[in-house]
Amino acid sequence: MTAAALIVEAVIHLQLAANYQLAAPAGIGQGNLFRIEAAAAVLAALWVLVSGSQAAYAAALSVAAGGLGAVLLYRYYQVPAFGPIPSMYEPLWYFKKNVTAVAEATATVTALIGFLLVRQSAPSRAANH
Template identity: 50%
Template sequence: MWLLRLLTAAGLAVDVYVHAELAEAYDPVGTGISEGTLFRAQAAVAALAAVLVLVSGRSRWVWAFAFLVAASALGAVLLYRYVDVGSLGPLPNMHEPAWYPKKTASAVAEAVATLGAAVGFVTASRYRTPSGRA
């Protein structure tokens, strides 16, 4: 179970690094909420998920949270890579039809974290204590 926790947290950590690193470059994108702000928010939530997985990886709620964080990031990068969605309310148009090394690293890490969190969620109940508490 520790290997799964480390793998999932590592995927989330790469997500944190890439989003935090690129945030400033995307600050000009958007008029309401900038893409840079969204990148910072993603980095913060992914960091929280990574810490929770490491500290409390027996809880199905933690695995579910990590899955939602990683899967939503992966879904967003794939969606905005292949579909020009346009602006959605205060959210900017984040369509970027190109792959570059940091974006690719982030997508791969998010995929690893998504898969790890899904496996963690399914297997977490096997490692519960006799009292039923995680």
């Protein structure tokens, strides 16, 4: 579930990236930040699928929670540009943004559960070996 939600997030970020980059074509731009987020989500999803380790779930949690935090922050607050990060205020919801937020929330919750379950089961696995 965590990996699937991260992949949904990545696909939508990649779909939206080109249009968001138009606001700052020569700079880092929101489109490039979307591409970075998508790459991080794909890598975290693959790591969860391949290893299922506590570290993989921690990475997935940080990617998903960071994405969710960003979408909520920039939806409700007009944060000014700082350094190479542009102002990304967008005070509206639309279908793909809603889907991304739900996917990020799902990945956040399931990654946290995975992190806690792997942590709890680690001592019992060590005792069996």
